[in-house]
Amino acid sequence: xxxxxxxxxxxxxxxxxxxxxxxxxxxxxxxxxxxxxxxxxxxxxxxxxxxxxxxxxxxxxxxxxxxxxxxxxxxxxxxxxxxxxxxxxxxxxxxxxxxxxxxxxxxxxxxxxxxxxxxxxxxxxxxxxxxxxxxxxxxxxxxxxxxxxxxxxxxxxxxxxxxxxxxxxxxxxxxxxxxxxxxxxxxxxxxxxxxxxxxxxxxxxxxxxxxxxxxxxxxxxxxxxxxxxxxxxxxxxxxxxxxxxxxxxxxxxxxxxxxxxxxxxxxxxxxxxxxxxxxxxxxxxxxxxxxxxxxxxxxxxxxxxxxxxxxxxxxxxxxxxxxxxxxxxxxxxxxxxxxxxxxxxxxxxxxxxxxxxxxxxxxxxxxxxxxxxxxxxxxxxxxxxxxxxxxxxxxxxxxxxxxxxxxxxxxxxxxxxxxxxxxxxxxxxxxxxxxxxxxxxxxxxxxxxxxxxxxxxxxxxxxxxxxxxxxxxxxxxxxxxxxxxxxxxxxxxxxxxxxxxxxxxxxxxxxxxxxxxxxxxxxxxxxxxxxxxxxxxxxxxxxxxxxxxxxxxxxxxxxxxxxxxxxxxxxxxxxxxxxxxxxxxxxxxxxxxxxxxxxxxxxxxxxxxxxxxxx
Amino acid sequence: xxxxxxxxxxxxxxxxxxxxxxxxxxxxxxxxxxxxxxxxxxxxxxxxxxxxxxxxxxxxxxxxxxxxxxxxxxxxxxxxxxxxxxxxxxxxxxxxxxxxxxxxxxxxxxxxxxxxxxxxxxxxxxxxxxxxxxxxxxxxxxxxxxxxxxxxxxxxxxxxxxxxxxxxxxxxxxxxxxxxxxxxxxxxxxxxxxxxxxxxxxxxxxxxxxxxxxxxxxxxxxxxxxxxxxxxxxxxxxxx
Numbered sequence: 001x002x003x004x005x006x007x008x009x010x011x012x013x014x015x016x017x018x019x020x021x022x023x024x025x026x027x028x029x030x031x032x033x034x035x036x037x038x039x040x041x042x043x044x045x046x047x048x049x050x051x052x053x054x055x056x057x058x059x060x061x062x063x064x065x066x067x068x069x070x071x072x073x074x075x076x077x078x079x080x081x082x083x084x085x086x087x088x089x090x091x092x093x094x095x096x097x098x099x100x101x102x103x104x105x106x107x108x109x110x111x112x113x114x115x116x117x118x119x120x121x122x123x124x125x126x127x128x129x130x131x132x133x134x135x136x137x138x139x140x141x142x143x144x145x146x147x148x149x150x151x152x153x154x155x156x157x158x159x160x161x162x163x164x165x166x167x168x169x170x171x172x173x174x175x176x177x178x179x180x181x182x183x184x185x186x187x188x189x190x191x192x193x194x195x196x197x198x199x200x201x202x203x204x205x206x207x208x209x210x211x212x213x214x215x216x217x218x219x220x221x222x223x224x225x226x227x228x229x230x231x232x233x234x235x236x237x238x239x240x241x242x243x244x245x246x247x248x249x250x251x252x253x254x255x256x257x258x259x260x261x262x263x264x265x266x267x268x269x270x271x272x273x274x275x276x277x278x279x280x281x282x283x284x285x286x287x288x289x290x291x292x293x294x295x296x297x298x299x300x301x302x303x304x305x306x307x308x309x310x311x312x313x314x315x316x317x318x319x320x321x322x323x324x325x326x327x328x329x330x331x332x333x334x335x336x337x338x339x340x341x342x343x344x345x346x347x348x349x350x351x352x353x354x355x356x357x358x359x360x361x362x363x364x365x366x367x368x369x370x371x372x373x374x375x376x377x378x379x380x381x382x383x384x385x386x387x388x389x390x391x392x393x394x395x396x397x398x399x400x401x402x403x404x405x406x407x408x409x410x411x412x413x414x415x416x417x418x419x420x421x422x423x424x425x426x427x428x429x430x431x432x433x434x435x436x437x438x439x440x441x442x443x444x445x446x447x448x449x450x451x452x453x454x455x456x457x458x459x460x461x462x463x464x465x466x467x468x469x470x471x472x473x474x475x476x477x478x479x480x481x482x483x484x485x486x487x488x489x490x491x492x493x494x495x496x497x498x499x500x501x502x503x504x505x506x507x508x509x510x511x512x513x514x515x516x517x518x519x520x521x522x523x524x525x526x527x528x529x530x531x532x533x534x535x536x537x538x539x540x541x542x543x544x545x546x547x548x549x550x551x552x553x554x555x556x557x558x559x560x561x562x563x564x565x566x567x568x569x570x571x572x573x574x575x576x577x578x579x580x581x582x583x584x585x586x587x588x589x590x591x592x593x594x595x596x597x598x599x600x601x602x603x604x605x606x607x608x609x610x611x612x613x614x615x
Numbered sequence: 616x617x618x619x620x621x622x623x624x625x626x627x628x629x630x631x632x633x634x635x636x637x638x639x640x641x642x643x644x645x646x647x648x649x650x651x652x653x654x655x656x657x658x659x660x661x662x663x664x665x666x667x668x669x670x671x672x673x674x675x676x677x678x679x680x681x682x683x684x685x686x687x688x689x690x691x692x693x694x695x696x697x698x699x700x701x702x703x704x705x706x707x708x709x710x711x712x713x714x715x716x717x718x719x720x721x722x723x724x725x726x727x728x729x730x731x732x733x734x735x736x737x738x739x740x741x742x743x744x745x746x747x748x749x750x751x752x753x754x755x756x757x758x759x760x761x762x763x764x765x766x767x768x769x770x771x772x773x774x775x776x777x778x779x780x781x782x783x784x785x786x787x788x789x790x791x792x793x794x795x796x797x798x799x800x801x802x803x804x805x806x807x808x809x810x811x812x813x814x815x816x817x818x819x820x821x822x823x824x825x826x827x828x829x830x831x832x833x834x835x836x837x838x839x840x841x842x843x844x845x846x847x848x849x850x851x852x853x854x855x
Contacts, residue, residue, distance in 0.1 A: 170694065214682045372694045380686055406716065409690065411709040469705060470690045 002138040004170065004373045005125050006178075006365025008145050009114060009158065011070040011201030011227060012332065014038050015359060016121040017366035018128075024182065024366040026359050027128045030531060034359060036124065040116045041065035042103045047519040050120040053527075059257065062088035062249035064103050068229055071201045072099040072110040073161075074153030076495045083225075086233060088249030098495055111161040118144075118165035141168045143369040145361050147202040148174035149222030149309075149386045151432050152444050152474050153495040159473065160496070170372050172471035175199070176206035177383050178364030179330040180215055182355060184379070191325035192218075194313075196343050196351070197361075198306060199331035201227040205310045207317040207324070216382040219316035219405045221309035226302065228263075228333040234298050235259035239274055239286060251281045258286065266295050267335045296338045303342050310346065316405050327351040332358050382407050385468050392429040392438035401466055404434065408468050416462040422454040428464060430476070443494040447476060453483045525577040529568060529584040536565055536591055539598060552597045557590075564590040629655045632699045641665070643687065643707065651688065653699070654706040659731050660714035668728060669810055670803035672718060681715040721799070722833055725826050728806075734823050747832045750839075753787050757839060760784040761846060774850050781850065785843050792836050799829050 006024070008015045013035040017026045026034040033052075041054035042064050049057055049065075057065045066089050072080055077093035077100075084091040090102035100107045122139050129137035144167075146158050155172050162169035176195035183193075190211040197204040204222040208215055239255050240247065258276045265272035270292045278285035314321060327343060329351045334340065343351050355363065371379060385408050390400040401412035416426050426449045433441030452460050461481040468474050479486045539545065540561070549558045568583040629638045629652050636647035641662045645652055661668045664680050686692075688711055693704040717723045746754050761784065764777050806822045808814075 171691075212682060214685065216682075371691055375692060375695065377686060377692060380689055380691065382685060382689075407712040409705050409709040410712050411706075467705070467709065470708075 002140050004141045004369045006143045006369045008362035014117050015362035016125050017362040019366045019370035024363040038117050039067045040113050050116050058253045062253045069110050069113040074157035088252050111157050114161035115164035143171045143365045145173050145175045145178050145365045148204040148220040156496050173368050175361045176204045179360045181367045182360045182364035193326045194324045195328045197330035198333040199227050201229045205313045213379045217384045219313040220386050221313040248281050321347050329353045387432045390431045396438045398438050410468045412466045414464050417458050421457050424452045425450045449478050522577045525580045651703045653703045669807040
């Protein structure tokens with residue numbers, strides 16, 4: 001059987017993990033890196049770059065390089081106007097329709113961009129299984145995580161992205177819940193857990209009760225537009241205030257990179273420097289010191305914004321902070337000391353952060369994937385729907401059908417009738433949110449119930465059934481009870497893609513697949529070659545290299561290595577992947593003896609440092 | 616024991632969609648082929664949990680049953696099953712979740728009992744001008760006091776002082792609520808005893824009617840307390 005993986009599709013970075021022999025592990029590249037930056041770039045020649053490759057192009061091709069696309073999943077252009085202003089790439093779309101991202105003369109929906117990242121993760125996993133010599137290395141099914149507070153449109157967009165990437169999405173799992181699964185592996189005892197998840201673009205709080213291996217979410221809350229990105233934006237606004245208003249995209253990216261570095265530094269040090277190299281648009285460059293005190297004062301309102309959802313979730317769960325047994329921190333932004341401090345103060349206990357906060361969600365997704373395919377029953381996740389589901393009734397008022405924090409799967413029914421004699425259709429507007437007025441809630445979809453048998457007004461009894469599945473995704477069915485006629489439903493998602501649109505995109509992506517595949521092989525060849533070049537140069541630069549060469553290598557060998565290295569570097573810039581592969585193998589072959597010598601020395605040195613009895 | 620004359624559930628058996636065997640309505644799995652059964656038109660949350668229709672529920676026991684049934688029904692465990700079983704799992708899980716949410720909350724539990732015993736609480740009663748007679752005096756006094764506090768707040772009155780007034784206005788309502796809860800508890804105990812001793816339908820009906828009245832009163836009290844909370848929030852917001 002093909003493999004099923006767990007994927008954390010993050011705002012900033014994405015990861016893929018897999019359970020082997022009951023233990024979840026992150027699948028890493030050759031250099032041990034588990035993170036794939038959620039960045040996609042389109043070259044002038046039509047080549048796509050994903051992950052680290054694309055990240056490098058943030059500075060060189062900012063207008064063709066897309067990041068933080070998760071913030072646009074399942075959103076309309078009206079939702080994202082404010083933040084689009086600070087982005088170097090083009091964000092557009094028809095009013096009332098989904099966001100479209102323009103690169104050059106091509107347009108992409110957010111699920112299409114996310115699909116590139118998912119394909120990269122899928123390939124990474126497949127390579128990993130192939131390298132291990134596994135016969136079944138194909139990955140065509142996955143569990144993908146989303147913020148707990150994602151609404152129906154955002155979840156559906158994530159599932160569409162999976163489909164576009166050639167993955168059957170077995171389950172959409174909430175990130176904090178996935179994290180708790182990863183933590184709960186070896187601790188099956190009972191207790192109440194709070195998971196505080198502050199990532200790149202989203203904030204979630206979930207309160208869970210764990211007993212007998214059942215992880216039951218009691219309440220969840222959050223903000224799908226609050227995270228590390230906002231911290232970066234505050235820092236950028238501060239820095240850019242001193243910069244002349246004419247700023248090319250390159251400058252914005254350079255500043256963004258510099259403030260992110262300073263933010264990271266401030267997690268360790270009391271002071272950091274925001275440093276931007278001089279450029280034509282910014283001849284003086286930027287050098288600005290920022291203290292942790294200054295930084296904390298700046299981000300305090302953001303941290304405070306996480307407290308309101310936390311309090312609401314506690315209220316909904318009917319618990320006081322003191323009743324929480326354990327607190328778990330998830331997401332890169334929980335590395336900020338102020339965030340840790342505030343959370344610790346609220347719950348009056350030290351939060352858990354033993355597992356890498358960047359990896360814990362992917363690990364949990366892998367655990368859930370394993371539960372689904374293995375049929376193991378010792379653990380069970382019972383999640384909730386984060387937002388109430390309702391319909392618009394007379395006067396534009398919301399009538400709630402499934403309340404927020406209801407355990408899913410959940411269902412609800414509502415009766416409809418006609419207002420005019422012989423009326424054969426009824427329009428239904430489905431909403432998600434807590435507000436009283438329909439206009440203040442999120443519009444999910446409009447349905448038209450058709451084929452109602454002609455009857456006097458008010459006589460038909462049409463039962464509409466709303467079903468939220470274990471993914472938190474809604475489906476609707478209807479039937480007229482007097483005649484038992486099932487109703488046809490026409491679905492118009494407010495901020496999503498219709499099935500036809502997804503199908504068309506799939507066909508488009510197959511047409512592009514050939515070119516994408518070639519480009520991909522070239523990138524792989526370059527990456528591999530770069531690793532070999534790097535390793536060779538490192539050996540040549542060793543202070544003891546001359547001595548080693550003299551005593552252990554054949555005469556002329558160092559020169560041959562230098563030559564092979566130069567040969568490879570020569571073809572690196574080109575697009576002939578065969579040439580790159582050939583010369584890389586040549587270099588590998590030439591350095592074989594040197595590699596063995598160095599390896600033996602390393603082993604000897606390591607052993608020499610130890611007592612004989614220890615060996 | 617006298618047989619219950621109130622219609623309970625029109626469906627008395629289920630048909631297994633996998634093997635075609637018949638099963639009692641409260642079975643979850645087919646006695647013949649042991650596959651999960653489609654839900655059908657189940658309507659009684661108590662019997663779904665295997666519980667008698669009693670109003671005093673042991674919360675820990677109910678939770679344990681919920682967890683046990685979740686482990687049997689959850690869609691997670693039916694990924695490799697056929698579409699019939701997958702649909703049945705989805706329906707049963709949804710129904711279980713609705714049933715658990717209803718039964719663990721006393722007011723919802725009473726409402727559900729009334730519905731399946733043929734006395735549904737009319738939805739439109741809530742929020743109408745009809746005040747339960749037992750609350751007339753308190754409602755009158757509270758509304759007057761709330762109006763005065765609101766006026767004083769809008770005229771710029773001292774929030775601390777107004778909050779204290781609000782607290783005093785709340786006290787009689789809290790007292791009413793406590794009395795109400797004791798009455799409901801006593802009625803629940805009566806009902807449960809009647810189930811055990813097999814009282815006549817008429818006697819049970821009297822208890823149910825009283826419970827319905829209490830439910831109405833409860834909603835009214837909750838609305839009053841919500842009005843006080845809203846005013847308190849307005850005061851707090853101004854002070855902050």
